[in-house]
Amino acid sequence: MTSRTAPVILTGDRPTGPMHLGHFVGSLRNRVAYQNEFRQYIMIADAQALTDNMDDTGKVSRHVIEVALDYLAVGIDPKKSTIFIQSQVPELAELAFYYLNLVSVARLERNPTVKEEIRQRGFERDIPAGFLTYPASQAADITAFKASLVPVGEDQIPMIEQSNEIVRHFNRIAEREVLVEAKALVPPLGRLPGIDGKAKMSKSLKNVIHLNANPDEICAAVKKIYTDPLHLRIEDPGHLEGNVAFIYLDAFDPDPVGLAELKAYYVRGGLADSVVKARLETCLQDVLAPIRSRRQQFEKARGEVLQCLKEGTDQAREIAARTVAEVKSALGLTYF
Amino acid sequence: MTSRTAPVILTGDRPTGPMHLGHFVGSLRNRVAYQNEFRQYIMIADAQALTDNMDDTGKVSRHVIEVALDYLAVGIDPKKSTIFIQSQVPELAELAFYYLNLVSVARLERNPTVKEEIRQRGFERDIPAGFLTYPASQAADITAFKASLVPVGEDQIPMIEQSNEIVRHFNRIAEREVLVEAKALVPPLGRLPGIDGKAKMSKSLKNVIHLNANPDEICAAVKKIYTDPLHLRIEDPGHLEGNVAFIYLDAFDPDPVGLAELKAYYVRGGLADSVVKARLETCLQDVLAPIRSRRQQFEKARGEVLQCLKEGTDQAREIAARTVAEVKSALGLTYF
Numbered sequence: 001m002t003s004r005t006a007p008v009i010l011t012g013d014r015p016t017g018p019m020h021l022g023h024f025v026g027s028l029r030n031r032v033a034y035q036n037e038f039r040q041y042i043m044i045a046d047a048q049a050l051t052d053n054m055d056d057t058g059k060v061s062r063h064v065i066e067v068a069l070d071y072l073a074v075g076i077d078p079k080k081s082t083i084f085i086q087s088q089v090p091e092l093a094e095l096a097f098y099y100l101n102l103v104s105v106a107r108l109e110r111n112p113t114v115k116e117e118i119r120q121r122g123f124e125r126d127i128p129a130g131f132l133t134y135p136a137s138q139a140a141d142i143t144a145f146k147a148s149l150v151p152v153g154e155d156q157i158p159m160i161e162q163s164n165e166i167v168r169h170f171n172r173i174a175e176r177e178v179l180v181e182a183k184a185l186v187p188p189l190g191r192l193p194g195i196d197g198k199a200k201m202s203k204s205l206k207n208v209i210h211l212n213a214n215p216d217e218i219c220a221a222v223k224k225i226y227t228d229p230l231h232l233r234i235e236d237p238g239h240l241e242g243n244v245a246f247i248y249l250d251a252f253d254p255d256p257v258g259l260a261e262l263k264a265y266y267v268r269g270g271l272a273d274s275v276v277k278a279r280l281e282t283c284l285q286d287v288l289a290p291i292r293s294r295r296q297q298f299e300k301a302r303g304e305v306l307q308c309l310k311e312g313t314d315q316a317r318e319i320a321a322r323t324v325a326e327v328k329s330a331l332g333l334t335y336f
Numbered sequence: 337m338t339s340r341t342a343p344v345i346l347t348g349d350r351p352t353g354p355m356h357l358g359h360f361v362g363s364l365r366n367r368v369a370y371q372n373e374f375r376q377y378i379m380i381a382d383a384q385a386l387t388d389n390m391d392d393t394g395k396v397s398r399h400v401i402e403v404a405l406d407y408l409a410v411g412i413d414p415k416k417s418t419i420f421i422q423s424q425v426p427e428l429a430e431l432a433f434y435y436l437n438l439v440s441v442a443r444l445e446r447n448p449t450v451k452e453e454i455r456q457r458g459f460e461r462d463i464p465a466g467f468l469t470y471p472a473s474q475a476a477d478i479t480a481f482k483a484s485l486v487p488v489g490e491d492q493i494p495m496i497e498q499s500n501e502i503v504r505h506f507n508r509i510a511e512r513e514v515l516v517e518a519k520a521l522v523p524p525l526g527r528l529p530g531i532d533g534k535a536k537m538s539k540s541l542k543n544v545i546h547l548n549a550n551p552d553e554i555c556a557a558v559k560k561i562y563t564d565p566l567h568l569r570i571e572d573p574g575h576l577e578g579n580v581a582f583i584y585l586d587a588f589d590p591d592p593v594g595l596a597e598l599k600a601y602y603v604r605g606g607l608a609d610s611v612v613k614a615r616l617e618t619c620l621q622d623v624l625a626p627i628r629s630r631r632q633q634f635e636k637a638r639g640e641v642l643q644c645l646k647e648g649t650d651q652a653r654e655i656a657a658r659t660v661a662e663v664k665s666a667l668g669l670t671y672f
Contacts, residue, residue, distance in 0.1 A: 061668030
């Protein structure tokens with residue numbers, strides 16, 4: 001575990017399905033690095049996942065342990081990172097409850113991330129109140145641990161801004177710096193596209209490669225990968241832009257010099273897609289084999305995995321309870 | 337304390353100012369009776385009061401003990417009723433947090449009570465999210481104790497309906513009767529008007545008689561009381577409708593037969609307002625003297641009053657924690 005004075009990171013995932021390469025590149029891989037530099041809290045956001053899954057609560061609770069298995073499989077180390085389950089830290093709901101007083105309905109409705117997500121889900125006017133107000137809940141998650149860094153994609157930056165507004169509003173009321181503002185930590189590599197070339201890997205689009213994919217599944221996925229639709233004959237010059245095989249190679253190939261040569265060759269013409277795909281398959285098999293094998297080990301030790309979640313959750317509660325106490329004290333809500 | 341199987345009542349007050357005769361007639365007096373029949377939980381709603389008092393949190397926390405003193409002064413008995421402080425039962429915030437997923441923003445905006453209160457406060461589009469969503473919070477307060485009765489004025493009935501909708505929605509998801517629907521218990525006597533004849537006693541209108549008013553203040557208030565503006569000469573026939581002196585006598589005169597005779601005389605003409613007011617003053621002095629004197633006793637024992645709030649709050653937490661456990665179990669949120 002890093003020192004108590006290291007900057008604090010808050011990150012996490014909604015447990016609504018198995019994790020895939022998109023998660024790996026966008027966040028999981030970075031967390032394995034962050035845990036050596038920062039005090040890292042990783043939240044399995046079951047309560048937040050319920051905000052739009054009340055019709056299938058089992059899906060959420062079932063995936064909590066699956067997400068934990070993925071974390072451990074990729075190398076997140078519970079001795080270095082605090083992994084916890086959101087719903088088991090009730091202090092987060094309590095904080096969110098007070099933060100709701102610090103943000104107006106109009107401001108929530110203007111939040112671009114919330115707007116876009118409401119549009120995507122087709123909620124129209126039937127938005128569950130818990131969904132509209134989840135930025136207050138995210139502010140609670142971030143501030144409970146005094147996180148100063150939150151790894152997010154570009155599209156989530158407005159959530160951090162909204163959290164910081166709540167922080168400033170609260171500190172103004174408290175007349176001291178009780179809460180800490182956070183910075184968005186946007187990962188260097190953007191979002192990994194789906195194997196079909198769509199902007200986003202998504203289970204519902206069936207364009208994902210799961211972290212626990214077996215060798216045959218990896219092979220089949222690579223075969224289907226979207227490359228350059230204009231590259232009809234081997235001797236034609238190929239294009240790299242939007243070419244998922246090369247985007248994935250950028251993310252996974254351990255030999256950047258070799259990859260640069262391969263790209264040049266592809267652009268000149270004369271290089272078959274099958275050669276590119278063969279190289280990509282090797283990379284992916286190499287990346288995923290140890291993850292899959294570690295996952296299988298952890299799957300056999302579910303009791304220990306739960307125990308590790310329990311310990312992380314206890315640690316998280318302790319920190320969050322301190323923040324709740326400070327917040328309530330600043331609001332004058334201490335009587336006994 | 338009544339038996340464990342007695343129907344449960346949840347009631348309470350927002351601690352934003354000293355309590356007055358309006359509270360006494362509208363609720364406090366009834367609670368003294370209810371506590372012998374029902375399992376009564378009385379909540380000092382400091383957290384709810386914050387939803388529109390974040391600019392003056394001290395006002396809220398200061399009045400918590402004042403409200404408790406008023407309770408004890410009127411005869412609410414902590415051995416029979418459980419008096420607790422809302423913010424010190426974090427389980428209520430946790431429940432509210434889940435209930436937010438069971439109510440849509442549009443439904444909250446349609447709630448007539450919320451609409452009216454938003455209008456009164458002039459919030460327009462700058463409604464704090466915590467204010468718009470407070471019906472979910474009230475549903476948490478009611479259901480945490482499995483209350484089946486909630487004493488409210490006519491204008492608050494939509495809040496009970498909204499709470500029951502949440503209950504039904506939740507039970508549907510849980511596929512069993514985890515939560516209990518509540519009935520509004522509308523007190524027989526309507527709201528007491530202000531001494532100026534306005535519909536509502538309100539500190540800001542300066543038309544109230546406080547529970548701890550001293551004899552001179554009571555006398556002065558009765559002198560100012562609105563009667564019948566058409567009753568200019570003693571011999572004129574008087575009107576009872578809207579006549580605050582008679583409305584108060586209806587609420588406080590212990591001699592209904594004598595009061596009926598007085599009314600008949602007033603309507604015939606020949607009875608001076610001063611006679612009516614003298615009778616009213618005697619009634620009010622008689623009602624308020626023992627309350628004032630008990631309050632003074634309790635004021636000298638603030639430590640004990642706090643201890644009594646602490647014990648009530650501990651009891652309330654225990655019950656609320658059981659409900660939270662049932663709710664989370666029904667949502668699948670149990671892992672350890």
